[in-house]
Amino acid sequence: MSESKKITVxxxxxxxxxxxxxxxxxxDERLIELAQQVDIVYSPLxxxxxxxxxxxxxxxxxxxxxEEDLAKAREFRRHCKYLISLGDCAVTxxxxxxxxxxxxxxxxxxxxxxxxxxNPLRPNDGVPALxxxxxxxxAVVPVDLHVPGCPPSADTIWFVLSQLLEGRVPNxxxxxxxxx
Amino acid sequence: xxQTPTPNVRVVTFKIDxxxxxxxxxxxxxQVAWENGIRVPSLCxxxxxxxxxxxxxxxxEIVGSPRLVSSCSTRVAEGMxxxxxxxxxxxxxxxxxxxxxxERNHVCSVCVSNGHCELQNLAQQCGMDHVxxxxxxxxxxxxxxxxxxxxxxxxxxxxxxxIRVCDEIEGAHTWDSKGRGIxxxxxxxxxxxxxxxxxxxxxxxCVQVCPTGALVQQGTSVGEMHKDRKFLPYLSRMRxxx
Ligand code: SF4
Ligand code: SF4
Numbered sequence: 001m002s003e004s005k006k007i008t009v010x011x012x013x014x015x016x017x018x019x020x021x022x023x024x025x026x027x028d029e030r031l032i033e034l035a036q037q038v039d040i041v042y043s044p045l046x047x048x049x050x051x052x053x054x055x056x057x058x059x060x061x062x063x064x065x066x067e068e069d070l071a072k073a074r075e076f077r078r079h080c081k082y083l084i085s086l087g088d089c090a091v092t093x094x095x096x097x098x099x100x101x102x103x104x105x106x107x108x109x110x111x112x113x114x115x116x117x118x119n120p121l122r123p124n125d126g127v128p129a130l131x132x133x134x135x136x137x138x139a140v141v142p143v144d145l146h147v148p149g150c151p152p153s154a155d156t157i158w159f160v161l162s163q164l165l166e167g168r169v170p171n172x173x174x175x176x177x178x179x180x
Numbered sequence: 181x182x183q184t185p186t187p188n189v190r191v192v193t194f195k196i197d198x199x200x201x202x203x204x205x206x207x208x209x210x211q212v213a214w215e216n217g218i219r220v221p222s223l224c225x226x227x228x229x230x231x232x233x234x235x236x237x238x239x240x241e242i243v244g245s246p247r248l249v250s251s252c253s254t255r256v257a258e259g260m261x262x263x264x265x266x267x268x269x270x271x272x273x274x275x276x277x278x279x280x281x282x283e284r285n286h287v288c289s290v291c292v293s294n295g296h297c298e299l300q301n302l303a304q305q306c307g308m309d310h311v312x313x314x315x316x317x318x319x320x321x322x323x324x325x326x327x328x329x330x331x332x333x334x335x336x337x338x339x340x341x342x343i344r345v346c347d348e349i350e351g352a353h354t355w356d357s358k359g360r361g362i363x364x365x366x367x368x369x370x371x372x373x374x375x376x377x378x379x380x381x382x383x384x385x386c387v388q389v390c391p392t393g394a395l396v397q398q399g400t401s402v403g404e405m406h407k408d409r410k411f412l413p414y415l416s417r418m419r420x421x422x
Binding site: 085088091092093094095097098100101133136138139143146147148150171172173176177178179 | 281285286287288289290291294295300301303304305307308309310311312314315317318319
């Protein structure tokens with residue numbers, strides 16, 4: 001198969017633990033099968049530094065918690081024809097969203113002052129500002145497919161990707177759930 | 181639910197999802213459905229407790245009627261044609277589940293009931309894979325004052341099973357509710373900490389019937405809370421027989 005016929009895939013992680021990406025790597029030898037059909041053009045797992053103008057499938061892990069997450073989610077939506085929310089953080093907000101129960105000020109204080117012995121100071125440069133409320137990806141851009149799980153198992157990810165490669169719309173609820 | 185035989189109860193014939201059934205006319209739609217393997221979803225209905233009809237997940241269509249009825253509180257009748265799984269019903273059930281998830285704080289991945297939760301299972305079963313409405317992110321308390329049990333209001337769906345089992349089976353009526361509408365909350369005694377309750381016998385029935393991770397045993401960590409409600413049909417039969 002020539003390179004140009006391959007389906008292009010981009011992935012990114014927002015506010016998450018990167019476990020969903022680890023789960024993707026956990027599909028083991030099926031990665032070879034995947035590599036024959038798809039080209040991962042942009043991802044924390046590969047070298048490509050720029051998101052191409054058009055990508056067939058975008059996969060987002062993690063919730064939208066700061067300004068950089070928001071910009072990345074919007075960028076992915078602009079460039080990806082089909083956008084997948086992978087894992088509970090992307091789908092529900094999950095653990096990162098637990099800070100929503102506290103005012104943003106006390107979240108900053110906790111992280112940068114209360115527990116810091118040396119020179120406690122809130123960052124005002126070089127670190128993206130936190131958003132008031134942590135949100136799931138679909139709360140900021142339209143998402144085409146939601147894959148719950150913390151993380152979704154390797155088999156779940158393989159099920160979703162192989163169904164898509166066969167031209168079908170997978171129903172992830174057949175194989176996964178919140179918290180799985 | 182086990183009922184003491186009443187004389188002169190008629191048997192009626194009706195259809196559920198195009199299948200023919202006959203049952204006693206004092207049986208409810210959900211009883212007949214569940215006895216025959218038709219999985220109408222529900223959160224508040226529990227065999228052995230009184231019927232509540234609050235969660236609305238068990239709504240079904242009756243052919244010829246524009247109104248949806250809750251199958252836990254509607255009896256079968258002669259000639260009835262019942263539909264349990266139309267697209268309209270699926271859409272309503274998904275919406276109810278989304279509202280439940282958005283109302284309080286459910287974080288399944290770190291919940292003691294992860295993997296053994298009726299709400300979580302219903303979401304999967306009913307095709308609810310994300311919540312379209314904004315989360316409320318409202319602060320709810322956890323009361324760990326009881327020696328044996330804990331109540332995490334973040335996970336409560338107000339099904340009232342705890343209230344009913346405590347009142348109807350244990351006879352203690354420790355549980356009740358306060359507030360109205362979205363501000364309703366379950367309480368112990370007159371809204372005192374559970375550990376200070378004079379009426380709680382420590383039997384744990386409420387914990388076992390609670391469908392979610394709201395009522396749990398102390399000392400349980402993520403995914404460790406399994407519920408066992410085998411006692412319920414037995415105890416309710418014994419009470420009925422008295
Ligand atoms: S109570 Fe159930 S639905 Fe809620 S967080 Fe726990 S496992 Fe998830
Ligand atoms: S604590 Fe549990 S049993 Fe009681 S109303 Fe809430 S969800 Fe239902």
